[in-house]
Each structure stands twice: as structure tokens, then as C-alpha cells.
Amino acid sequence: MELLLLLTLFMVAVFLGVELITKVPPTLHTPLMSGSNAISGISLVGALLSAGSGAGLWVNILGFIAVVLATINVVGGYMVTNRMLAMFKRK
Amino acid sequence: MSTTIIYLAYLVAASLFILGIKGLTKPRTAVRGNQLSALGMFIAVVVTLLDQSILSYEWIIAGVLLGGTIGAVMATKIQVTAMPQMVAMLNGFGGGASLFIALANFLDPESATHTVALVSISLTVLIGAVTLSGSFVAFAKLQELISGNPIKVPGNKVLNAILLLSALGLSVAVVMDPSNTALIYALVAVAIVLGLLLVIPIGGADMPVVIALLNSYSGIAAATTGFITGNTVLIVSGSLVGASGIILTQIMCKAMNRSLFNVLFGVMAEGGETVDADEVYAGKVTSSSPEEVAMLLETAERVVIVPGYGLAMAQAQHAVRELSSVMEARGTEVLYAIHPVAGRMPGHMNVLLAEAEVPYDKLIEMDEINPQFEQTDVAIVIGANDVTNPMAREDKGSPIYGMPILNVDKARTVVVVKRSLSPGFAGLPNPLFAKDNALMLFGDGKKAIVDLTQSLKEAE
Numbered sequence: 001m002e003l004l005l006l007l008t009l010f011m012v013a014v015f016l017g018v019e020l021i022t023k024v025p026p027t028l029h030t031p032l033m034s035g036s037n038a039i040s041g042i043s044l045v046g047a048l049l050s051a052g053s054g055a056g057l058w059v060n061i062l063g064f065i066a067v068v069l070a071t072i073n074v075v076g077g078y079m080v081t082n083r084m085l086a087m088f089k090r091k
Numbered sequence: 092m093s094t095t096i097i098y099l100a101y102l103v104a105a106s107l108f109i110l111g112i113k114g115l116t117k118p119r120t121a122v123r124g125n126q127l128s129a130l131g132m133f134i135a136v137v138v139t140l141l142d143q144s145i146l147s148y149e150w151i152i153a154g155v156l157l158g159g160t161i162g163a164v165m166a167t168k169i170q171v172t173a174m175p176q177m178v179a180m181l182n183g184f185g186g187g188a189s190l191f192i193a194l195a196n197f198l199d200p201e202s203a204t205h206t207v208a209l210v211s212i213s214l215t216v217l218i219g220a221v222t223l224s225g226s227f228v229a230f231a232k233l234q235e236l237i238s239g240n241p242i243k244v245p246g247n248k249v250l251n252a253i254l255l256l257s258a259l260g261l262s263v264a265v266v267m268d269p270s271n272t273a274l275i276y277a278l279v280a281v282a283i284v285l286g287l288l289l290v291i292p293i294g295g296a297d298m299p300v301v302i303a304l305l306n307s308y309s310g311i312a313a314a315t316t317g318f319i320t321g322n323t324v325l326i327v328s329g330s331l332v333g334a335s336g337i338i339l340t341q342i343m344c345k346a347m348n349r350s351l352f353n354v355l356f357g358v359m360a361e362g363g364e365t366v367d368a369d370e371v372y373a374g375k376v377t378s379s380s381p382e383e384v385a386m387l388l389e390t391a392e393r394v395v396i397v398p399g400y401g402l403a404m405a406q407a408q409h410a411v412r413e414l415s416s417v418m419e420a421r422g423t424e425v426l427y428a429i430h431p432v433a434g435r436m437p438g439h440m441n442v443l444l445a446e447a448e449v450p451y452d453k454l455i456e457m458d459e460i461n462p463q464f465e466q467t468d469v470a471i472v473i474g475a476n477d478v479t480n481p482m483a484r485e486d487k488g489s490p491i492y493g494m495p496i497l498n499v500d501k502a503r504t505v506v507v508v509k510r511s512l513s514p515g516f517a518g519l520p521n522p523l524f525a526k527d528n529a530l531m532l533f534g535d536g537k538k539a540i541v542d543l544t545q546s547l548k549e550a551e
Contacts, residue, residue, distance in 0.1 A: 003207050006318060006326060013314075013327045016109065017334025024116045026431055027451050029339060029438030032115045033306050034178055035125050039108050040185045040306075040332040042132065042325055043313040045139045047188055049320070050195035051154055052145030055202075062195035064150040070188035071158025072165070077181050078129045079166035084174075085122045087445040 031084045038077025044070035100138040101324035107131030108328045112335060118451065135324050171446040172403050175436040179229040179302055185309035186222025189215050189316045190279070196319050197275055209269055211318035213262035216275065217282045218315060222308040224286030229301055232290075233435055241294035254285040289355065295400070296477065296516030298435040300343045300354045307336025339437050346431035346457075348483075348494040368520035372512055375525035379532050381539065384469075384506050385546035387530075391468035393424045395460065397497055398440050399433050401474015401509070405536030408447040411473065414544045415449070421547075427453055428460040428470075428497050430478040461498050470502035472523075474536050476515030479523055491517050505529045508539045 024032055047070045050063030108131045114124015145151070169177045193215035196202040203209055231237045244250065261278040268274065293301050310332025317325025344351050388394065396415070402408060415425040427449065433440045441454055455463075464470060472479055475497075482489040483496045499505050500523050507524060509531065514520060523529055532539050 002321060003318075006321060006323070009323060010314060010318075010326050010330050013330035014334045017112070017331040018338060020109070020113050020331070021116055021335045021338045024339075024342075025118065026429060026438055026456060027118060027441045027445075027454060028115060028121055029342075030174065030178065030436060030442045031121060031125070031438070032112075032335065033303065033339065033437060034181065035115045035128065036112060036332045036335045037178065037181050037185060037306055037309060038132070039111070039128055039328050040310045040313045041188070042104075042108075042135060042328040043185065043188045043192055043316050044132075045135055046192040046196075046316050046320065046322060046325060047154070048136070048139050048151055049142060049144060050192055050199070051150040052147055053199060054146040055199040059195045059199045060147075060150045062191045062198065064154045066188045066191035066195065067151060067154030068158040068161075069184040069191065071155050072162040073158075073181055073184045073188060074132055075159045075162030076166045076177075076184075077162075078125065078132070079163060080169065080174075080177060080181075081125050082122070083166060084442055084445070085125060087171075087442070087448075088118065088451055089122065 027088065031081050031088075034077050034084065035081040038074055038081060041070050041073035041077055044074055097138050097142060098323065100134055101322075104131040104135035105324050105327040107134070108331060112331055171442060172406055173234075174442055175298065175302065175434070175439060176230050176233040178436055179226050179233055179305065182302070182305040182309045183223050183226025183230065186219045186226060186305070186312050188219075189309075189312035190219030190223055192316050193219060193319065194275070194279075197269070202320065203269055206266060208319050209266040210262075211315050213265045213275075213278065215312055215315040215319065216278050217258050217262060218308055218312040220279050220282035221286035221289065222305055222312055224283040225290045225301075225308075226305050228287055228290040229298065229305060232295065233298065239295035242291050244288060244292055247288065247292055251285065251288055254281055254288065257281050258285060293354070294516055295435060296432070297347075297354050299432050299437050299439070300340055300347070300351070302436045303336055303339035303343055304351075305336075307333050307340060310334075310336055343432055343437055346495060368512070368514065371520040371522050372525050376512065377530050379506065379530035381532065381542035381546045384530065384532055384543055385550055387469055387504055387506070388418060388423070388543075388547055389421070389550050391418075391423055393426075393467050394418055395426050395428050395464065395467045395470045395499075395502065397428045397430075397470060397472045397475050397479060397499055398444065399430075399473065399475025399478065400435060400439075401536055403434060403439065403443055404474060407473065407537035407540050408443045410537050410540040410544065412444070412447040412449055414540050414547070417544055417547050425453065426455050426460065428457065428499075429454050430457055430475070430497055433475060433478055457495060457497060464498050464501035467502040468504065470499040470505045472499055472505060472507045473540070474508070476509070476521055477517045477519070480515075480517070480519060480521045481523055482519060482521075489519065491519065499523065500526055500528070503528060506532055508532045508534070508536055510535065
């Protein structure tokens with residue numbers, strides 16, 4: 001049952017994503033990509049749980065690598081998006 | 092902190108991501124959208140840190156500090172011309188993060204217990220590893236560590252099919268026999284090779300499609316990671332990103348009039364008869380000089396600049412902006428015509444010109460600018476080739492027939508700034524160069540534009 005709920009959530013989110021992004025001006029194509037990429041860094045949440053779990057050294061090490069990669073993704077993604085949007089803003 | 096509160100916080104975070112992505116689709120709300128989404132991320136991370144299952148913080152603190160520093164340095168130091176590489180790399184890290192989370196969960200005896208978790212782990216390993224290695228190849232191509240041209244791998248399609256089938260077979264095997272850890276490492280290896288082989292044959296001009304697709308994969312990998320532990324915020328945000336990446340991929344494919352399959356497998360439409368470059372160009376190409384072009388620009392009322400990847404290569408965006416300023420000071424109207432797949436990633440030209448402080452309302456989309464070329468005195472093509480090739484419009488036998496192009500040949504005069512008559516990515520001669528109203532300004536893009544600006548200034 002829980003799987004069905006999660007699958008439902010997944011499908012609804014996919015449709016929502018498609019509806020949200022039907023018309024994007026080309027100016028925003030790159031910021032949308034880097035901004036949404038930063039959002040995919042949400043896997044950081046999963047990485048934190050593994051890096052801090054008590055399930056053994058290897059789990060922690062793999063979690064640590066995941067934390068590093070996901071944090072680069074999050075911090076780099078948001079900052080570079082912000083930098084690009086700032087360039088678009090000034091006139 | 093109780094599970095209910097954590098999940099409510101995740102719900103808030105997911106809502107902020109949705110509002111954030113919505114904001115990013117409009118210029119006026121984009122900055123706010125990005126901030127909302129960053130706030131969502133902050134909330135999701137903070138409540139996760141309060142989760143009772145986290146026993147120690149050493150690895151977490153070390154990882155966040157290291158990753159945060161690398162990310163911040165990359166984002167502030169990166170040259171705008173290197174933005175496609177940056178985006179490729181970030182996609183790869185996203186996929187890599189999901190890959191390592193899946194492996195960590197596989198080794199965690201409490202996590203990899205039921206079939207759903209094992210299926211999700213296998214899928215995440217597959218998609219995450221393909222994203223990681225595929226993005227790495229895209230990065231290497233964009234950074235010119237390896238050739239940006241399509242690299243032919245013999246039997247590419249068959250090989251990829253075999254790799255994909257083995258990966259799926261190994262995924263099933265991992266689920267059936269999770270105690271055999273060799274299986275999952277074999278899956279990682281096969282998926283890494285698959286990612287490499289998927290991107291290696293793809294040439295530079297098709298990079299916008301690849302980057303958008305890898306962006307989508309990085310989202311899907313995050314979503315499948317969510318299924319491992321039933322984490323709702325991962326599922327929602329990952330699928331949002333996956334969907335947005337797929338849509339960008341579609342926009343890019345449509346702008347090239349090619350199917351996703353053909354892009355991925357490097358298939359170009361079959362050309363009817365091969366067109367001989369010498370025949371197209373023989374005696375018909377007019378070479379010009381900066382002084383001559385400057386004289387044209389002196390009297391022009393309306394000029395349209397058509398940038399392509401060559402502009403980024405020559406780092407000529409500031410020189411172009413300077414030329415525009417000089418023309419505008421003389422009362423000439425200057426606009427920029429942007430083809431959707433110009434450059435190496437979606438929106439590449441827009442970012443490049445924004446860095447040179449070209450206002451974005453001067454950048455005109457293809458459908459809007461095309462009817463206006465007939466009222467244009469001079470069109471200046473800088474570092475663009477295939478997207479201006481009239482064969483796409485006129486020659487039914489041509490491999491690029493049907494691809495939407497910028498109708499620069501309709502302008503009174505077309506000035507093409509280019510090093511030589513060498514063909515673009517499609518490997519075709521461009522009859523535009525041989526037209527009566529076309530002038531070739533041979534040379535390095537930046538130097539040619541600087542010389543042109545100088546000549547125009549001296550004309551005062």
C-alpha cells in the first residue's frame with residue numbers, strides 16, 4: 001500500500017512538473033537547468049541520513065561521499081543560478 | 092523530532108520547490124523563485140539533521156564543509172564562457188550523489204530489507220552511474236579534454252543494447268540475491284560504461300540535448316533514491332526536476348527537427364546527393380574587409396546580430412557589445428537573433444550576452460525575428476553556421492531539411508564573420524556564403540569585431 005502511495009506521489013509530481021514548465025523563455029533555459037539541478041541536490045537529505053547512521057563505517061564513508069557530491073550540487077547550483085539571474089536583471 | 096513533524100517540514104520544502112520552479116519560468120519572478128527553492132532546501136536539510144536515526148555528525152560536518160567550499164568556489168570563479176561545463180559537472184555530481192546513497196543503503200542491513208528498497212537501489216545505481224559517467228564525458232568534450240566531434244564507436248547501437256540489457260539483468264539479480272555483493276558492483280561498472288558510450292558518439296552541436304537530458308536523469312535518480320526509504324520530499328523534487336529536464340530536451344530536439352533517438356545515436360537524415368563544397372562556393376564567395384563592412388554599418392538603420400558557438404569560443408561577447416554600443420550611439424537599431432540550439436547548452440547565448448550586459452529584451456527568439464529580416468539592413472553572423480543554412484529550408488534532399496533556421500539571407504546584406512569556409516557540425520557547405528548579398532569577413536571572431544568597431548569609430 002505504501003508503495004502505491006509513493007508511486008501516486010511520483011506520477012502526480014511528474015505531471016505537475018510538465019504543467020509548470022510548458023512555456024519557458026529561452027533566456028531562462030540555463031538558469032532553469034542549473035536551478036532545477038540544485039533542487040535535485042535534495043538527495044543531500046538521503047546522504048545525510050547515511051553519513052550519520054550507525055550502520056557501520058562503510059555506510060558512513062559512502063554517505064560522506066554522497067554528502068560531498070550533493071552539497072556541491074546544492075551550493076554550486078543555487079549560487080551559479082543566482083549569479084546568472086543577477087546578470088539578467090541589470091539593465 | 093517526531094516523524095510527523097519531519098514529514099510536514101518536507102511537505103513545506105516540496106511546496107517551496109514547486110513555487111521555486113514556477114518562478115524560474117518567468118524573468119520577473121526568477122530571482123525570487125530561486126530564493127524560495129533555496130529556502131525549501133534549507134528547511135529540508137535542517138529537519139533531516141534533527142532526525143533521530145542520525146547518531147554522529149563527524150562525517151556530515153566534514154562532507155558539508157568540503158562540498159560547500161568546492162561548490163561555492165566553483166560557482167563564483169567559473170567563467171561565463173565555461174557555463175556549459177559547469178552545468179554538465181553539476182548534473183554529474185547530482186547523479187553521483189544518488190549512486191553513493193544507493194550503495195550506502197545497500198550496505199545498511201536495516202535499509203536493504205524488502206523488495207521495493209532493493210528494486211529502488213538497483214534503479215538508482217543504474218541511473219545515477221549513467222548520469223555520473225555521461226556527464227563526465229559531456230564535461231570532457233565541452234572542456235575540450237577530448238574532441239568535441241562525434242566519435243564513432245563501431246556497433247554502437249548493438250553494444251549499448253547489450254550493456255542496457257546486462258544492466259537490467261544485473262538489477263534483477265541484485266534483487267533476487269542481495270547477499271552477493273559482487274552483483275551490485277558489476278552493475279555499477281556496466282552502468283558507468285553505458286554512460287560513457289551513450290555520450291561519446293554525440294557531437295558538440297547536439298550538446299544542448301545531452302545536457303538537458305542528463306539534467307533530467309539527475310532528477311529521476313533523486314526520485315528513485317526517495318523510493319529506497321520512502322522519502323517523500325526526494326520523490327516529489329526529483330520527479331519535478333526529471334520532468335523539467337525532459338521538457339527542455341523536447342524543446343531542443345524540436346529546434347533541430349530531430350528525434351531524441353536520432354540525437355542519442357548520432358543518426359543524421361540520409362542526404363539525397365552529396366553536395367560538393369567547391370561547386371557551391373566556386374567563384375561566388377565575396378570576401379570583405381572591416382572598412383568595407385563599417386561603411387555598410389554607417390548607413391544601416393537596423394542591424395541584427397546572429398551569435399553562435401563560435402562567439403563563445405572566441406570570447407567575443409564583450410567585443411560584440413562594444414560594437415552594438417557604437418552603432419546604437421549612431422542611431423542604428425541593434426537586435427540579436429537567438430536560435431534555440433545556438434551554443435552548447437539550452438540558453439547558452441542568452442547567458443553569454445547577459446554577461447556582456449546586453450539587455451535581454453534585445454535578444455529576440457527565432458519565430459519573432461524571422462519575419463523581420465526583410466526589413467533588416469545588415470545581418471552579422473558571428474560563429475554560427477548550420478542554423479543559418481538555407482538548405483534546411485530549400486533543399487529537400489539535404490540532411491538538415493526541415494530544421495528551423497534563422498532566415499538571415501533575407502536581410503539586405505549578410506556579413507559572415509568566420510575563420511574559413513569550413514563546414515559546421517552537419518558537415519555541409521552553406522550556400523548562404525555564396526549568395527549575392529553575403530559578404531565574408533574572414534578571421535578570428537573577436538579580432539574581426541574589434542577591427543570593425545575601430546573602423547566604424549574612425550568613420551565619425
